[in-house]
Amino acid sequence: MSASFAAPTPNAVPLHLIARAEAENWLAARGVAAQNAAKTQNWSGKLGQILCLNEQGLPVRLAIGYGDTTERKRKRFGVVAGLSTMPAQVFDLVESDQDRTRDFALAFALGKYRYDRYAANAAPKAELICPEGVDAEKIEAIVSGEFLTRDLVNTPSNDMGPAELEAAARDLAKTYAADISVVTGAELLAQNFPLIHTVGRASPRAPRLIDLCWGTAGPRLTLVGKGVCFDTGGLNLKPGASMGLMKKDMGGAAHVLGLAKMIMASNMPVRLRVLVPAVENAIGGSAFRPQDILKSRKGLTVEINNTDAEGRLVLADALTLADESPCDVMICMATLTGAARVAVGPDIAPYFTQDNGLSHEIATAAAEVNDPVWQLPLHAPYEAMIEPGIADLDNAPAGGFAGAITAALFLQRFVTQTQKFVHFDCYGWQPSAAPARPKGGVGQGTRALFHALPRILNL
Template identity: 60%
Template sequence: MTPQFADPTAPALPIHVVEDGGQQAWAQDQPPHVQAWVAANRFTGALGTHLLIPGPDGALVAVLAGYGTPATRARGRFHLAAMAAALPEGAYAIACGLPADAAQTEALGWLLAGYGFDRYKDQTPAKARLAAPDGVDADRLLAIATGEYLTRDLINTPAADMGPEALEQAARDLAAQHGADITVTTGDDLLTQNLPLIHTVGRAAAQPPRLIDMTWGDAGPTLTLAGKGVCFDTGGLNLKPGASMGLMKKDMGGAATVMGLAQMIMALKLPLRLRVLIPAVENSVSASAFRPGDILTARNGKTVEINNTDAEGRLVLADALTLGAEGTPDLMISMATLTGAARVAVGPDLAPFYTDDDAMAQALTLAAARVADPVWRMPFHTPYESMIEPGIADLDNAPAGGFAGSITAALFLRRFAGDTPYTHFDIYGWQPAPAPARPKGGVGMGARALLDALPGVLGL
């Protein structure tokens, strides 16, 4: 599917946005039959409601959209998107009532409401198209929505059709679309190229592990994105129970999110040099699977004691981050569906992130509020470093005790970022229940906040 605004030159039905209790003020300037219709339908402007307004001949002439109160709007986002699937097919345009500072978000929400995952079954997407409201950057919103569609498609595709080979092909397609360069290191070549942790985690699978390395841009500051591409996670020899394995097709959500962000960056032609690193593996069970108690040596020479083969995402990212840091980028960001601890801490709607840079944290927080992509800063709590030091090796991939699981995973990854300015996202990547502009299924988290923050952070 491709996100689209309505043709701005085509006739469009007006949408009048009305706050809770504002229906009488709006109706007083309308013809008597409209006033009577609004009163008869008891429309009040409550958030999430709408009312079709017929003309004297019964044909639809306008729509009232309830916009609630600031308090009710604070409980969610993309409020107008709820109408997109409910309205009759056609073109619509905002006529009045929408605050100027909300136009960008509501227009994006409408685009995102048009998404449907139709690879295996025909879907009926919303057929009510919105004309880009005055003052919004339509091209930018379309680029953002296209990136989000890509992320959702990748996460929603089951592992049978989105293994390491398919993830590589998706990256190649993205590179070809934007004229980026791409190299892929596969199988035993990972050992030759000193990427041993990626090889170890993925060697038990039918499809060999690989590192996808995409570069784009020839001027400006350097940005490296690393995304966890565990296409399915059985837990390895620490085998997950069935209920915990059910959503593991989304364990490549970090890779899907950085690919969506890369799509946005390249489509918008941001003046920077981009590198995307994706370790693509499947964590499977076989005679060649790595074992609890094994001690592995990472690309940077650090040894890692394996105390749980289900803590594999930090291993594949470790090699990718080391490689990324060798290029001395101005900023390096990793994204991963890394720990259940993050989900427990902040739930599925917030994207928790870690950084030692207060300016970066503030930029992300402000950007998240502007673009309705909520994030939450978590602490790189250095006193917990001892928890990831087992004594028998430099690092422990799964400290015992269960305390601060998201923090210790982030601290583990920080050991591989070197001196590079580094931010890590520990996202959920899944919408557990339908919400406006976000159907149940895969979802991007943090990408739009990053996109909005990058110009200030990198001085673009």
């Protein structure tokens, strides 16, 4: 049995998901004792409410409120809101339709996550038998990939630098018999990755480009993730309040490694490539400077108007490499701009693509699996904002307008051969605890992509 679910047992406690509109009839069918218990526990089928029907102090049946449509829209995965208060029993979900069953099984599995590397953080003791009709292996692939993303983002930068991110990629490659190669330090210059080297050269923790390949047949899928393991802002130093969450600036790398794990664990028939430029943007005598003009792998020159806009620089070299080989679909994921958060808040992952069919599949899948994303425009008139005149490109246009869009337009300049290209500007952080998502690192858009890929790639 998978880590997400318990083995079947005859002693399992029956578990019901009951919507508000069904609550009265459901209680009536179970008699006066159930109705009295609901009154005592003030239970009405509200989303996430738990009703425990006891016999001699032991739970003999549990009902969780499934709420109504409005409640479910306002509180994603709210049906497992009370997971931590459920009795330490094994539960067997019964009398539920397939949509509810699938949603609950996934939410229950995601809700078991706890980050306990540095301090005890007990996971919920309740266990669930995998409901009939639910693909346990698929849920396990999703959950294991999501938990990898969360673990990588949650790890503080003293234990998650470029070398440690490489080690995580190597562990993943070993688990799934993938090939992996890494270009490190000065060798980046020798192999023509000048922007990755420049951004990371001031740190004693050497910059590197991680390149993982898996699969020998099927469509070619390339994932590129920003791996800035800590971002001081460089010589354009961030204020303290803005530096506080910069351990998550490698969230793009965490996302693509988590998505890669989902793909490999489910044995998706693709030829997968994962590229992660891993650096630390530090301060030192060799740090790159404002007004420097740098040459990229693609040959385009970039004027540096803010050393705190470094993520797009390292991605530029990685995207150029990805675009040099045939690729059916390329996905870039990065914690790239604060402007994206201003636009859509922390809960939604905005994405950019010129391919309408690709966008439709992503948006459709996101709605189906409750993983919210939103397309923002690659507005062509804003191209002038990233053209400084003194160089081909400007890494940080002045004015403060459309920051997420101009960053996406910048990245698009480095992908000229691959037709199906999408860039996600993720936040990668849950600001406060929510159902199935404890406070801390979180994946955004990866479940939607995993669900959409078979249709996108015609598998």
